[in-house]
Amino acid sequence: MPSARPYVYADGNVHQRKAHALLPFLQSQSQNTLTKLYSKPSSCLSIFRLLDPISRQLIMNLLWLESAIPASTMQAWVTREGKPVYTEALATLTKLHIFPNSAIKLAVVPTFKTSFRQAITGGGTSGSFGVPSEKDDKRSDVDIEFLDVFALERWETILHYMVSSGSGQNPTKPSVRVLFLLQRSGLMTTVGQGPLQITSAGFQFLLHSPHEQLWELLLQYLHLTEERQMDLVDVLGFLFMLSTMELGREYSTERLSKTQTAMLEDLVDYGLIWRRKPSSKGFHPTRLATTLTSSSPPLPSSIGNRSGPQEGFIVLETNYRIYAYTDNPLQTAILNLFVSLKYRFPNLVVGAITRDSVKKALLNGISADQIISYLMSHAHPQMRKNVRLRSCNPLLPVTVQDQIRLWELEKNRLKSQEGYLYTSFASQADYDFVLNYAKELGVVLWENPVKRCFFGSLDGHANIRGFIERRTGAG
Structure with missing residues (x-):
């Protein structure tokens, strides 16, 4: 998934914004491919929507200029705190071939400039935004x-x-x-x-x-x-x-x-x-x-009498109990991935986050951070209201968040590996001789000199067994 990146509002504060997943794919394309894409006004408008606010502002500042400006002129408008974000925005626009690869002059490339101007002014008759059918x-x-x-x-x-x-x-x-x-x-x-x-x-x-x-x-x-x-x-x-x-x-x-x-x-x-x-x-x-390139929800929350995906429907208590105000079967099934469901009512599902339910989710490849992120993004409006009223309160109970992460650490602390346990050596000399040979092979996973035993990996068993048989035969 794309990583979070900072951007700066007019108040000078640095915020976090997650880069859109399509941008790295577009940046990997050739200049010729992107130039062809930029010949369509709808493509330029859509890509503009996907960019972060600083990149969009840079484009709008240069869009109506007929000639390039010195890079130093633009940089003079940037505060010291905002320079890393500004530099990253320039790098993004350069990789997308919206700005030319120049450290001296700044401009919007002609193809993008022409098409984007057409997109926001409504000029042209290319049908880039689709051709409506006749009324019927x-x-x-x-x-x-x-x-x-x-x-x-x-x-x-x-x-x-x-x-x-x-x-x-x-x-x-x-x-x-x-x-x-x-x-x-x-x-x-x-x-x-x-x-x-x-x-x-x-x-x-x-x-x-x-x-x-x-x-x-x-x-x-x-x-x-x-x-x-x-x-x-x-x-x-x-x-x-x-x-x-x-x-x-x-x-x-x-x-x-x-x-x-x-x-x-x-x-x-x-x-x-x-x-x-x-x-x-x-x-x-x-x-x-x-809604592919907009911030609007791609699915409605309700259609007539039918419930769609709900944005905020989960209430989580400090005792790990969950109340999900939904009758959407898909959301109930997703909750069942990491929640032990207890009761189901017409518009309410009740369950609890338990060690076993989290362990099941972890075995399926779901991380603790993903569980917490899902609970946060679907938190009920009442939980968000409590956070606003008491600014020191976290959205989710800290004890629940910490316990979910501790259960993940508990899983990661134990690691199983197949192998063979070698024990019952006749003497300390025999044990040391075989152990040193196994260490030379790099297949020793665990050893206990007091009890004269060690555990070797599955791959090294054939060599160790052959070594023991040769030594026994020679004796």
Whole structure:
């Protein structure tokens, strides 16, 4: 996952902001690829949204200048405390080829400048932001609520299949294309000839926010473009186009490239778009698509009488008891990964964090910090209110946080390793002779001279056994 990076507000205070997961991928692309991508205004606008505030401010300061300015002029505006953040922002923009690689002059490269100007002023007729379909009364049944239900069902089908794998349940299977992507991304794997099983990375994936989950899968999708002989610029351009479209409006497929047309069915599987049928000349982007590069939630919290993913629904007490105000089965299943559930009511789940429940989560590859982070990000508004009223109070009880970490340390303190115990030596001389030979091989894991025994690794057993047999035979 991307690391946290600092940025500075106008008040001069340094804050932390997590860099978007797509930026390192874009920085790894060639200048030619990025230049082609920047020819589309929708791509420039979307990338601008993904940047940190300092990088965005630098672009806006230079966007309307017709010539480059000395780097020293810009640097004179930066405080001493803000220089590391400013330097990092310049490095990011240079790696993205939005700024030229020059330590003397600063400017926005012409392709990005032209397209981004067009994006924010509304000029041009390139169809970069999609081509709306003509109005048709037959499509009036497709409204925002319908699209939200579709997106939620498709996305939760994927997550339900992951969390239920290996539990004996028979969840609805996603499409073959989705299962292939889950396997290639390392979130699920097969054991022998058996069905797909969730991996340690998959358990960690379930604790991430829907936005992070979506981009984790899309990044793997981008890595497969060359293998599938798809144009990377077209794939990225289409994702960026979707992120700028209007929710609830139908768009035409007529101007899509061959690669983008092939993407339609894939994106239907993930719930990013809805189509009446594969041969339809139009499609509707769902909320999952239109929020790809924004800070808005990709899934609604409720749709009619149905509950979607809740942002703040967990109350954690100092006695390790948890009250989860949700009737969403997926969130209940995720809680069950590290919570011992006791009771279930129509809109409430009650459980407790126990040593055994945390130990089970740790064995599945979920870390203590991930458990704590999930509880914090989904803390009930009342818990946040208590923090605001009493600024010294932490969001989660410190005793619970410390105990979860102690249980993790307890697991890490013990390490099992297969091997052989060598004992019952006839004399101290025999013991020392064999032990020294094993030490020369570097296979001794533990020794006890008082009891004349030692423990050797599995790999060294054949050599030690042969050495003992030769010594016994020679004696």
